[in-house]
Amino acid sequence: MRKVVTLKKNYEFAKVFNKGLFYVGRHIVVYALPNRQSFNRIGISVSKKAGKAVTRNKKKRLIREGYRQLENYILKGYDIIIAARGEDTVSKYSELVKEFKYLLKKLRIFDQEKYNCLKEL
Template identity: 40%
Template sequence: MKKSESLKKNEDFKTVYKTGKSYANKYLVMYIAENNLDRNRIGISVSKKVGNSIVRHRITRLVRESYRLHDDMFNSGLDIVIVARGNAKGKSYKEIESALLHLGKLHGIMREKISF
């Protein structure tokens, strides 16, 4: 099983914003760039405009958990930055999960779920 790690450096985020491709839906914006590694790196950004720290942290947790549970469906070797929009405030896990999977399909980085 491949391990995903986080994007932490501001330069990494800027590189993905500048060179990556983006798609958006009602709740999230997803930027994708290749990283020439054998694993994905994910970064989550939630602006202060979305809400206070409690709201922002909850959205971050929902996005991270949605990605973690569907990690095996994403292609490897990508830097993924997910930006939460204001409409994501107060949404359920299922709505955020659905938005994340929708963006993955738009980017064409999803593969069929591996079943054992």
């Protein structure tokens, strides 16, 4: 299992929030900004409006797993932030992955051809 490179510093998040493109979904918001590197960096943001610590951590785990499932189909060289929308209920994993894939397509960083080729096998 590969280690995922994460955004950790506040200025890294601020740069992506301020200069990156974003699309809003029902459960998540995805921000993306090219980073001139050969790998992606990911940041996950869940505000306190999303609920108590247990709920926020569950949302983070679901988002992290959704990213891991689609990681091979995302174009390389982007800083990606996935922010959970402020609601107390935790969405289903399948809905979250479907929405994440849709938002990545809207940002034009999802490799649909690679996804279709491996799905047919």
